[in-house]
Amino acid sequence: GQNIDQPTEMTATEGAIVQINCTYQTSGFNGLFWYQQHAGEAPTFLSYNVLDGLEEKGRFSSFLSRSKGYSYLLLKELQMKDSASYLCAVMDSNYQLIWGAGTKLIIKP
């Protein structure tokens, strides 16, 4: 079966750095996406990795290791507005997104 695992919830302090991990087992691999979803709102696209390595985009970076079936999202200089759920999704061999349940990130002052 296809499976995406990520922690259910994490807590971090404003101004700090947090790393959200995602491991996956899917039928094929055509890239991994990270989305941010605020409570009661739709997901918004953050990053896409298809090759191994680190992609940096401002305060957010995403890393991929295809051989390990592993990715992480790194958030720096945390702000209160970063409190949200972060969803990891893998595009499988049929170009369908397999979604994780999301990691709820709580930022404390």
Place this chain on the structure above:
Amino acid sequence: DAMVIQNPRYQVTQFGKPVTLSCSQTLNHNVMYWYQQKSSQAPKLLFHYYDKDFNNEADTPDNFQSRRPNTSFCFLDIRSPGLGDAAMYLCATSREQGSYNEQFFGPGTRLTVL
């Protein structure tokens, strides 16, 4: 601004009373998706269209139907809503199917079944 629009944002219906949710897009994307998302769960794909080619996920209940009359619009019909169908329904689009094609989401319709 190019976008994905969903109406209504909040929908209340009664048990068994049919309901239709609508989605429109100004992005001119070929692919449209309908997802169901319950609280603290992953989005669950119900249907997707590549242009007018309809693709039904294997485990989507028959109670759910979809229509895409043209490139810009897509509808989700729930024929006899049950209490278990209360959820957020998300419409998304992508330019094409395949790598490097992220999905753009509308704001969602939150469905309540009384």
